[in-house]
Amino acid sequence: MxxxxxxxxxxxxxxxxxxxxxxxxxxxxNLFLQPNMFDRETLNSNMRVFLPLILMAVxxxxxxxxxxxxxxxxxxxxxxxxxLATRVGLDGSPEKMWQFVLVSLLAGVLAGAINGFFIAYLxxxxxxTTYATSFLYAGFALFILxxxxxxxxxxxxxxxxPSTPLGLPLAFHVIAILxxxxxxxSSTRYGKFLFAVGGKADAAYETAVPxxxxxxxxxxxxxxxxxxxxxxxxxxxxxxxxxxxxxxxLNSITAVVIGGNxxxxxxxxxxxxxxxxxxxxxxxxxxxxxxxxxxxxxLVKATIIVVALAAPGVINLIRRRRA
Amino acid sequence: MKRFRISPPIAALILAVVLFVLSGLLPNGFGSDLxxxxxxxxxxxxxxxxxxxxxxxxxxxxxxxxxxxxxxxGSIVTLTAIFTYVIVKGEDxxxxxxxxxxxxxxxxxxxxxxxxxxxxxxxxxxMTLGMxxxxxxxxxxxxxxxxxxxxxxxxxxxxxRPLSPSFPIxxxxxxxxxxxxxxxxxxxxxxxxxxxxxxxxxxxxxxxSGVNVIAMNLATYSLAGALAGFGGFLVIGNTGVVLLQLGxxxxxxxxxxxxVGGTLLSGGKGSYWGTMAGAIVLTLITSLLxxxxxxxxxxxxxxxxxxxxxxxxxxxxxxxxx
Numbered sequence: 001m002x003x004x005x006x007x008x009x010x011x012x013x014x015x016x017x018x019x020x021x022x023x024x025x026x027x028x029x030n031l032f033l034q035p036n037m038f039d040r041e042t043l044n045s046n047m048r049v050f051l052p053l054i055l056m057a058v059x060x061x062x063x064x065x066x067x068x069x070x071x072x073x074x075x076x077x078x079x080x081x082x083x084l085a086t087r088v089g090l091d092g093s094p095e096k097m098w099q100f101v102l103v104s105l106l107a108g109v110l111a112g113a114i115n116g117f118f119i120a121y122l123x124x125x126x127x128x129t130t131y132a133t134s135f136l137y138a139g140f141a142l143f144i145l146x147x148x149x150x151x152x153x154x155x156x157x158x159x160x161x162p163s164t165p166l167g168l169p170l171a172f173h174v175i176a177i178l179x180x181x182x183x184x185x186s187s188t189r190y191g192k193f194l195f196a197v198g199g200k201a202d203a204a205y206e207t208a209v210p211x212x213x214x215x216x217x218x219x220x221x222x223x224x225x226x227x228x229x230x231x232x233x234x235x236x237x238x239x240x241x242x243x244x245x246x247x248x249x250l251n252s253i254t255a256v257v258i259g260g261n262x263x264x265x266x267x268x269x270x271x272x273x274x275x276x277x278x279x280x281x282x283x284x285x286x287x288x289x290x291x292x293x294x295x296x297x298x299l300v301k302a303t304i305i306v307v308a309l310a311a312p313g314v315i316n317l318i319r320r321r322r323a
Numbered sequence: 324m325k326r327f328r329i330s331p332p333i334a335a336l337i338l339a340v341v342l343f344v345l346s347g348l349l350p351n352g353f354g355s356d357l358x359x360x361x362x363x364x365x366x367x368x369x370x371x372x373x374x375x376x377x378x379x380x381x382x383x384x385x386x387x388x389x390x391x392x393x394x395x396x397g398s399i400v401t402l403t404a405i406f407t408y409v410i411v412k413g414e415d416x417x418x419x420x421x422x423x424x425x426x427x428x429x430x431x432x433x434x435x436x437x438x439x440x441x442x443x444x445x446x447x448x449x450m451t452l453g454m455x456x457x458x459x460x461x462x463x464x465x466x467x468x469x470x471x472x473x474x475x476x477x478x479x480x481x482x483x484r485p486l487s488p489s490f491p492i493x494x495x496x497x498x499x500x501x502x503x504x505x506x507x508x509x510x511x512x513x514x515x516x517x518x519x520x521x522x523x524x525x526x527x528x529x530x531x532s533g534v535n536v537i538a539m540n541l542a543t544y545s546l547a548g549a550l551a552g553f554g555g556f557l558v559i560g561n562t563g564v565v566l567l568q569l570g571x572x573x574x575x576x577x578x579x580x581x582x583v584g585g586t587l588l589s590g591g592k593g594s595y596w597g598t599m600a601g602a603i604v605l606t607l608i609t610s611l612l613x614x615x616x617x618x619x620x621x622x623x624x625x626x627x628x629x630x631x632x633x634x635x636x637x638x639x640x641x642x643x644x645x
Contacts, residue, residue: 069448124634125589127392128582131575132630139623146620242620250452263446264390295467299460306439306453313443 015260016272018312022258023275026282033289044164047171050281052077052233054171054274056252057259058178059225061273064256066218067198067265068119068126073226073252075137076111077245080104080230082141085150085240097156105227111137112223113216120215134249141242150240160235175274182270194218198265255280258308279308331585334636335600339607343367346611362491367610368603369493373561375602376499377554377570378577379506380433380547382598384447385581386510387543388523388590394451395436396551396577398458399429400570403555405462405470408565413473425552432458433548437541455574462567474563482560495557499599506595519543523591580605583633604633 010017031037037046056073063070087100111133118129163170185191196204197214205211226245233244259276261268283304292300347360377396384391403425410421432454439450482498485491510516518539521529530536551570558569578588584601586593608629612622 118631118635122635124631125582125587127588128579128634129631131579132627132634135623135627135630137627139620139625139627142620142623143618146618254449254452257446257449263448295464296460298463299457302453302456302460306450306457309445309449309453310439310443313439313445316444317442 015262015268016275017260019258019260019272019275019279022279022308022311023282026279026286029286030282030289033286040164040167040169044162044169044171046281046285047169048161048232048236050278051171051174052229052236053248053251053255053281054175054277055178055225055229055232056248057255057273057277058182058270059222059229060252061256061259061261061268061270062194062225063126063218063222064253064261064263064265065198065268066194066214067201068215068218069253070115070130070219070222071127071249071253072111072115072130072134072137073222073229074245074247074249075134075141076108076223076226077230077233077248078141078242079107079111079137079144080227081234081237081244082145082150082240082242083107084152084231084234086145088152088156090151090153092153092156094153094156097152101231104231105224108223108225108227108230109220110223111226112220115223116216116219119219120212138242138246141245145240145242148239148241148243151238152234154238157235157238160232178274179271186269190217195266198267200266251280252277254305258305280305330597331583332594332597332600335583335585335597335604335633338633339600339604342604342607342611346614365485365491365493365496367607369495370610371599371603371606372493372495372499373554373558374573374576374580374606375599376502376557377551377573378580378598378602379502379595380550380554381577382506382581382584382586382593382595383519383543383550384547385578385586385588386519386523386590386593387540389526389540390447391523391543391590392447392451392578392588393433393436393544393547393551394448394574395432395455395458396451396547396554397570397572397574398455398462399432399548399551400555400558400573401567402432402458402462402570403428403552404559404569405466405472405565407556407559408472408474409470411472411475411478413475415475415477418475418477422553422556425556426549427552429552429555430545430549433545433551434541436548437544440544441537441540466567470565472565474560478560479563482557483563495561498557503595503599510595515539515542520591525591576605576609577602579630583630 027037034042036042056077060070060073083104084097084100087103088097114136115130115133118124118133119126160170165173186194193204193209193214196207196209197211201211201215204214229248230245234240237244255277256268256273257263257276258279259268259272259274261272283301287297287301343364377400381393381396384393406424406428407421410424411417436447436451436454439445439454440447443450445453480494482495483493485493486497510519518529518534521532521534522536522539526536529539554573555570558573559565562569580601581593581598582588582601583604584593584597584599586597608626612625615622617625
């Protein structure tokens with residue numbers, strides 16, 4: 001009897017508990033298929049590939065927590081990638097690079113502000129608004145760089161790729177910073193407001209929460225995180241491609257939901273989505289290491305994701321039937 | 324103060340007509356040639372049918388509320404198109420069988436969606452997104468890159484061709500009108516329709532008023548899947564060739580068509596007429612952008628901006644202070 005209370009308590013009080021189980025499970029399977037996974041080199045080469053999705057998942061998590069959704073994030077990633085690849089160039093100087101990193105961040109904030117303006121101030125529905133702006137952003141990226149090409153100097157890309165400060169992959173430091181910032185933010189008034197707006201916007205409004213400002217801000221944060229993801233992916237690939245962000249949009253949403261956040265907002269955090277993003281990336285790794293027939297890859301991956309999403313529901317169903 | 328309001332379906336239709344007339348003034352528009360204008364209009368209407376039918380299921384799940392959405396519609400379209408293609412093999416007498424299989428396969432996938440959403444409490448967006456991946460994966464395996472089959476002459480005759488040379492209205496359009504009337508009857512004149520709006524507005528009050536919310540949810544997603552299956556049947560009848568990406572390009576436009584047609588994405592309010600108008604507007608815009616020779620990048624930006632303007636006109640939600 002006592003055990004059941006513990007399980008329910010864990011599941012409801014800590015939304016990141018189940019994602020943690022999934023993460024441990026996928027690490028275990030991955031370790032079995034790739035025994036040298038925890039070597040510093042391998043770990044770093046994995047984590048630097050995962051980092052862009054992790055950054056996007058954090059941005060998306062904030063948006064979902066606040067009761068919205070952002071399907072324009074892939075477009076922002078593409079814009080940042082094309083800005084860096086065309087403006088810095090393969091023979092650009094480091095100063096130029098940092099200058100355009102700043103421009104990229106501003107571009108991300110601006111893109112998020114456009115989303116936020118339409119959704120918060122003009123009160124349009126988030127999913128359709130960001131769908132429309134996703135065309136705007138993807139089109140703009142393609143306008144900057146019609147054909148794949150360009151890039152950033154190799155020595156700057158090399159700052160990102162093998163970087164392991166204090167013997168740990170760069171991604172770990174980034175995750176640690178993100179989590180620390182989140183722990184701080186969720187204890188501030190902003191964090192409380194975020195959950196209030198995502199939980200029930202009209203009730204939040206009646207208790208004097210600045211709902212419109214909050215809604216605006218979540219999209220700006222999402223734009224900024226997408227810009228960071230765009231910078232990371234550009235340093236990873238070293239080259240420019242206007243379509244680079246498109247497939248990442250839906251992945252970022254899946255990562256957040258696997259991470260235990262409620263799709264309808266108001267429940268969850270940032271640690272869960274980070275784990276969700278890593279789990280999602282590990283699933284991809286597992287599939288490529290398991291030597292699954294290419295034809296079967298899509299089905300296997302999608303099935304694993306659906307099972308991962310369904311698992312908490314199945315467990316609850318079984319528990320309720322027993323009780 | 325009472326504000327002047329016109330209903331979204333009418334607004335969308337007026338917009339479509341205005342856009343179409345304006346497009347005549349473009350460099351390679353129809354100019355002053357009425358015959359060209361008519362045939363262009365008919366062609367755009369014919370193309371709208373496919374988006375319109377696929378968006379029908381989307382309309383149902385969106386009206387049902389609770390963040391209802393069907394992201395598996397695109398992959399269902401591809402799957403049933405392939406089924407139809409393989410089953411028919413160019414024979415007229417297998418067409419009915421193919422249609423039934425399409426509806427059944429669509430309904431089955433829709434039912435799985437509904438079951439996951441209802442019993443496992445997975446949010447519709449993610450459930451149907453995952454299902455879309457599973458179906459796409461199944462298509463890739465079943466296909467192994469190539470399928471052999473053929474559409475039947477009668478399908479091309481009924482879907483792609485006009486009624487008769489002297490009466491140049493595409494058959495697909497007539498099918499769509501009948502379909503639209505049936506959808507209207509379903510939504511406005513049946514218990515199912517009444518209950519659908521009821522659960523869309525508020526699930527708790529609907530349940531307390533005796534609506535079987537679980538059964539309604541399952542039925543809605545199954546029906547949406549079946550309608551997407553019907554869409555796949557129609558699409559393959561029109562194109563005649565199978566592509567792995569046949570259905571996916573219809574997915575987000577089908578949601579946009581519902582939104583442009585004035586159906587609330589939060590559920591409980593909407594109509595299929597609106598979706599039909601929305602499908603026409605969206606098809607019109609994309610066709611116009613294709614005929615205007617501009618780079619892909621500009622085309623996408625114009626499409627995004629137009630969508631934003633469209634939904635800004637009447638897609639606004641209520642202010643919090645009301």
